[in-house]
Amino acid sequence: MNYYDQHLHTFLSFDSQEIFENYLLNNPAYFVATDHLDLHNPGNDFHDDIPDYDKLSQKLGELAANYPTTFLKGVEIGVVPGQEEQINDYLNQHPYDLKLLSIHQNGKFDYMDDVVLTKDKYNIAKMYFDQMAQVLDTFFDAQILTHFEYGLRRLDFTPQELEEHFEKELSLILKKVIQREMALEINAKSFGHYQNANLYRYVIPLYKSLGGKFFTLGSDAHQAADYQALFPEMAGLLKEFDINFLVAFQKNERFFTELP
Structure with a gap:
């Protein structure tokens, strides 16, 4: 199996207008869109952003009849403590092949909102990492962080x-990821647009030193032009730390492939 992009958004996300067909111009053997599930989302006027599962199923059925690609259902789940029961109720009724776990917001603001610039950055980072650790203790239905x-x-x-201020918090988070046999994503938008490759250069060996083995690459594309963005560069960084395999998830199965 050739590795494929496991973090993509389409018009079924509140922040994308992209259509499936444009991604499929890349002729992927496997394709999975991971559209947003974010309840009470401050990034969208506190609406509940829930993918239209029926529309997804219908669309994938139509595409499967016209493309040789294998289509999978995916979702990116943003979790705020207290939302777990509602999210689990939805997931129990709507099966997905791939589930990503994200921390985007805390019920009051998104961590990308301007309001964070008015607060102490260390307090915000502590809040963010503590929320991530808590969610990893209370929400269990995801394969990739x-x-x-x-x-x-x-x-x-x-x-x-x-390293100086948050290695304890990050080590706790990574241990939880390892215990649950989840994968750690290397995210192209983080790596490139937000210029945080140096933070991955720090966290990759920390994760590995704690016993972490599973890595994925995700473009986090919201338009087809960004499909598999920066995959060679991100793969190169993993190879610097003697990591030579990626993992792909399909329901309860893992598939390993050599780094591209």
């Missing part, structure tokens, strides 16, 4: 600051 540094994107952290 995405963009670990999402909550730091507006705050200009260095690897040295993470």
Whole structure:
């Protein structure tokens, strides 16, 4: 199996207008869109953003009749403590092949909102990492932890600051990821647009030193032009740390493939 992009958004996400057919111009053997599930989302006027599962199923059925690609159902789940029961109720009624876990917001603001610039950056980072650790203790239905540094994107952290101030919190998070046999995502939007490759250069060996083995690459594309963005660069970084395999998830199965 050739590795495929496991973090993509389409018009079924509140922040994308992309159509499936444009992604399929890349002729992927496997395709999975991971559209947003974020309840009470401050990034969208506190609406509940829930993918239209029926529309997804109908669309994939139509595409399967016209493309040789194998289509999978995916979702990116943003979790705020207290929402777990509602999210689980939805997931129990709507089966997905791939589920990403993300921390985007805390019920009051998104960690990318301007409000974070008015607060102490260390307090925001502590809040973000504590929320992530709590969610990993209370929400169990995901295979990949995405963009670990999402909550730091507006705050200009260095690897040295993470090591000095938050290695304890990050080690706790990574141990939980390992215990649950989840994968750690290397996120292209983080790596490139937000210029946080240096933070991944810090966290990859930390994760590996704790026993972490599973890595994924995700473009986090919201338009087809970003499909598999920066995959060679991100794969190159993993190889620097003697990591030579990626993992792909399909329901309860893992598939391993050599780094591209």
